[in-house]
Amino acid sequence: xxxxxxxxxxxxxxxxxxxxxxxxxxxxxxxxxxxxxxxxxxxxxxxxxxxxxxxxxxxxxxxxxxxxxxxxxxxxxxxxxxxxxxxxxxxxxxxxxxxxxxxxxxxxxxxxxxxxxxxxxxxxxxxxxxxxxxxxxxxxxxxxxxxxxxxxxxxxxxxxxxxxxxxxxxxxxxxxxxxxxxxxxxxxxxxxxxxxxxxxxxxxxxxxxxxxxxxxxxxxxxxxxxxxxxxxxxxxxxxxxxxxxxx
Numbered sequence: 001x002x003x004x005x006x007x008x009x010x011x012x013x014x015x016x017x018x019x020x021x022x023x024x025x026x027x028x029x030x031x032x033x034x035x036x037x038x039x040x041x042x043x044x045x046x047x048x049x050x051x052x053x054x055x056x057x058x059x060x061x062x063x064x065x066x067x068x069x070x071x072x073x074x075x076x077x078x079x080x081x082x083x084x085x086x087x088x089x090x091x092x093x094x095x096x097x098x099x100x101x102x103x104x105x106x107x108x109x110x111x112x113x114x115x116x117x118x119x120x121x122x123x124x125x126x127x128x129x130x131x132x133x134x135x136x137x138x139x140x141x142x143x144x145x146x147x148x149x150x151x152x153x154x155x156x157x158x159x160x161x162x163x164x165x166x167x168x169x170x171x172x173x174x175x176x177x178x179x180x181x182x183x184x185x186x187x188x189x190x191x192x193x194x195x196x197x198x199x200x201x202x203x204x205x206x207x208x209x210x211x212x213x214x215x216x217x218x219x220x221x222x223x224x225x226x227x228x229x230x231x232x233x234x235x236x237x238x239x240x241x242x243x244x245x246x247x
Contacts, residue, residue, distance in 0.1 A: 008073025
């Protein structure tokens with residue numbers, strides 16, 4: 001019953017393992033490709049993640065197909081980074097394609113293009129993250145520079161898959177006019193769909209850092225005001241890019 005990760009009613013599948021360490025990440029339990037154990041306030045434990053075969057994933061998705069068809073929805077592969085293990089993702093995407101399920105993916109685009117191009121071509125929709133246009137700032141904020149990410153987004157644009165660029169919007173970090181203008185100009189040139197979505201920062205994931213004993217890795221940021229977001233959306237529109245909302 002996910003309605004924020006693409007069109008219609010969807011099932012979002014979170015695949016564990018990520019090459020980025022974004023300072024604002026709300027899903028630190030997906031950094032490792034293995035299930036991780038967290039401790040609840042009462043002292044009991046909870047395991048985040050589980051091992052599943054491709055067949056088990058597809059069988060869990062299958063009962064929702066009637067809702068996908070009625071609403072124009074489908075499956076969204078998320079994470080973590082869903083393209084971290086392309087051989088596994090290829091099996092899942094192929095199986096859902098054979099069932100006629102519409103598929104989307106959310107990705108940082110920090111992957112080896114030659115290993116993932118065929119998978120991308122099978123998808124119906126993509127959300128690509130652009131954290132920051134400045135490479136040095138990107139490295140400081142996420143642990144990696146953005147060279148391969150931006151080049152992969154350009155390649156995605158040439159594939160012709162419907163794509164929306166998403167910006168996790170954080171006050172004083174990447175919400176300045178220059179960065180957003182540069183991002184919109186890049187999207188206008190790289191993606192034929194020319195669409196962007198701003199995702200205001202939230203701290204909903206903070207409790208997970210506590211549960212996982214990772215409080216030292218938590219960074220507190222601020223959310224831009226509604227007025228600031230509206231001003232940036234107007235700036236994006238002025239660059240010839242459509243502002244969209246999936247929330």
